[in-house]
Amino acid sequence: MKDKIQQAYKASKNIYDDVLTQGSFFSRLYIRLFWSGTDDREIARSVLSCIPADFGGALLDVPVGTAVFTAQAWRGLNNASITCLDHSRDMLAEARARLSGCRHISFVQGDVGALPFADGAFDIVFSMNGFHAFPDKEKAFSETARVLKPGGAFIGCFYIRGKSKITDLLVKCVLAKKGWFTPPFQTEEELRRRLTQIYRTAQLHTDGSIAWFRCVK
Numbered sequence: 001m002k003d004k005i006q007q008a009y010k011a012s013k014n015i016y017d018d019v020l021t022q023g024s025f026f027s028r029l030y031i032r033l034f035w036s037g038t039d040d041r042e043i044a045r046s047v048l049s050c051i052p053a054d055f056g057g058a059l060l061d062v063p064v065g066t067a068v069f070t071a072q073a074w075r076g077l078n079n080a081s082i083t084c085l086d087h088s089r090d091m092l093a094e095a096r097a098r099l100s101g102c103r104h105i106s107f108v109q110g111d112v113g114a115l116p117f118a119d120g121a122f123d124i125v126f127s128m129n130g131f132h133a134f135p136d137k138e139k140a141f142s143e144t145a146r147v148l149k150p151g152g153a154f155i156g157c158f159y160i161r162g163k164s165k166i167t168d169l170l171v172k173c174v175l176a177k178k179g180w181f182t183p184p185f186q187t188e189e190e191l192r193r194r195l196t197q198i199y200r201t202a203q204l205h206t207d208g209s210i211a212w213f214r215c216v217k
């Protein structure tokens with residue numbers, strides 16, 4: 001399964017940014033037809049706004065992907081110590097190139113299900129569009145919570161099922177088959193229950209088929 005996911009992201013690394021940021025007519029059409037027009041750039045702005053502008057602690061971005069949504073924010077947080085992790089060497093190489101020259105940012109190739117960090121190592125764990133791709137969601141939930149300090153924030157977003165029939169069909173019949181997404185997928189209620197089991201507080205919002213959240217450990 002992990003190989004299939006690696007191959008999927010290797011094959012798409014050149015079109016990934018364009019599709020997600022709606023850089024062409026076809027990507028705008030794709031988002032409008034299959035994702036009810038939900039704009040990932042707006043969701044990125046919402047989740048990034050949960051991070052204080054003067055944040056100076058330790059932050060883990062998992063999975064960083066190509067850093068298309070986060071590069072500008074991470075460059076600006078130059079008093080923080082930012083670790084960017086991804087399983088795909090290809091995606092990580094794009095992120096590294098985009099963030100070159102930033103001494104406060106480091107890059108790690110690894111698996112969210114076995115994070116190579118101590119318990120409580122981070123003040124913020126940031127996870128955009130990762131959980132719908134991760135092969136073992138339970139390990140991903142427990143590992144991201146483990147490496148967070150008590151009082152630290154888990155911030156992010158990902159696809160949830162049950163909001164749009166056409167999006168669910170696309171995910172099931174195309175994106176999951178290709179390896180960009182990996183089942184099982186959660187509904188809003190299932191995700192809310194999971195987050196409130198793990199975290200002291202959990203604020204959850206939805207925009208089309210995307211849930212975004214800020215939780216405190």
Ligand SMILES: C[S@@+](CC[C@H](N)C(=O)[O-])C[C@H]1O[C@@H](n2cnc3c(N)ncnc32)[C@H](O)[C@@H]1O
Binds near residue numbers: 086134
């Ligand atoms: C949809 S991309 C999201 C990337 C980025 N956060 C964004 O919003 O553009 C999903 C990413 O999850 C990574 N990934 C998949 N399985 C992983 C795992 N087990 N551990 C770490 N990263 C993984 C993929 O390599 C890919 O870069």
